Amino acid sequence: MTNLPLSALVASSATAVLGLSTVPASAQPSRAEDTASVQAAMNVGEHILSGRPGKTRYEIDEKKRATRKTERIVTKNEVVYLFPHTPAIDAAVRKFGNNPAAIATELGVAARYKARTFTDDDGFFRFRGLKPGRYLLMTAVPYEAATITADDTGKVRTTTFFDYNGWFISGATSVSEPIYRYRNTVSKFDHPIVKVVDVRPDKPQTALGEIE
DSSP: OOOSOHHHHHHHHOGGGGTOSOOOGGGSOSSHHHHHHHHHHTSOOSEEEEEEEOEEEEEEOTTSOEEEEEEEEOOSSOEEEEEEOOHHHHHHHHHHSSOHHHHGGGOGGGGGSOEEEEOOTTSOEEEEEEOSEEEEEEEEEEEEEEEEEEEEEEEEEEEEEEEEETTEEEEEEEEEEEEEEEEEEEEEEEEEEEEEEEEOTTOSEEEEEEEO
């Protein structure tokens, strides 16, 4: 899995948004009306989409160990992307599931017509001025989790296995393996969120609530 943040993955797939002259082959429209329909899907409307991305994890004690108690992690000022749900995106989501790195490579022309916002101090995001329709929402929640790190001590443990023929040793095999020292650590991760959402025409606001 790639270590690049979601913003870098989306930006690399949507070079036209960055003002570069090159657009990946997968992002070039096959027909002129493809671009027009995708652009029309992102025209200004009157609807609002909101939600609060998060990640449930086990709490970490003072010894950097995971406890049995869980807590929900949300972050502020985290980028959230919204794309029109095109056939190319639908196929990518079906193929790759909750893998934004893979989906970002197959956004097609939708990579050039996306909306972007950021989570607020309480972890909520809000898109205003949307048209009714289906969209793809992508974001990531950074969090820390208790892990165990193995440090190589430089020492080797050798185990010898003997073969017997009756009462006599007929052969021997030795297996050597490094000796590790294990310690509790806290590691950083990104929890990806990929969600297909419907903005309904009969509701002025679509509130997704807590999403994970």
